[in-house]
Amino acid sequence: MDSEATTLGLDPASLAALLDHIATCSPAVPINRDTGRRTAALVPVFVFGFPVDMAPLLTLASEWNLTVVEGAAESLGSTYHDLNCASFGRLATLSFSGNNIIATRGGGAIGTDDAALARRAKLLSATAKGPHRWDFFRNETVYNYRLPNLNAALGVAQFEQLPQPLAAKRRLAERYAGSLAGFERAQILQEAESARSNQWLNALLINHDWVYRRHEVLSAPNDAGLMTRLIWTLMHCLPRCQARPRADLSVAEDLAARVLNLPSSANLVGKS
């Protein structure tokens, strides 16, 4: 389904229309009329740190009995109506890979306030080693996704300092917005009124009449060693996903043509 132009995330109106069109609730779970398959979960992703409009999504999720799993990898420190992202769904996923606000060089975390689910996630990610001290009974096909202790130590130390990169990223975003205020060919994407972004990745929205020059626009900063880039290729444009069902994606396609990401490291601005 389509994106919402301000948050860049899942559009509640598009989701509602899609569910009405393709799903039937039988008896309590949504079944896709075309495929006969059950839709189990809703996975809103907070793109670049911008919070998705969660209130209507949570209402839809409860109406359709969908479990919400937040793709919160980009939004550690973002808030929606003063509530932290990664606290709305039954589960939330976080990433600590190299370019994230907390970077342990790899790995991530699952957030949940469901203790049973947390135990289950730990079991699945830790080679099914149960809590027993000497009985190594591993009766499941599972994974070895543990964050090594050394990497976790890096992450814990950074968690204690989290306000600092958040403040630095906000200063950088304000610098970009200030520098480009009044520029007619592009605008910095701004957070919605009820939302506070962690400003993970700054995004410039270029006007339609500049789209044909976007590679030219990007070559100058890249030649100067400043990584400035196109947004990720949309999934439905990847050859391996082209046969998948999809709704109208015109907003997402328009954004993909016009959004450029700017250098966003917290180290780019000073302390004041």
Ligand SMILES: Cc1ncc(COP(=O)(O)O)c(C=O)c1O
């Ligand atoms: C929304 C989202 N999900 C998943 C990932 C991948 O995370 P990881 O590299 O920790 O698997 C990223 C990467 O930053 C991301 O932005």
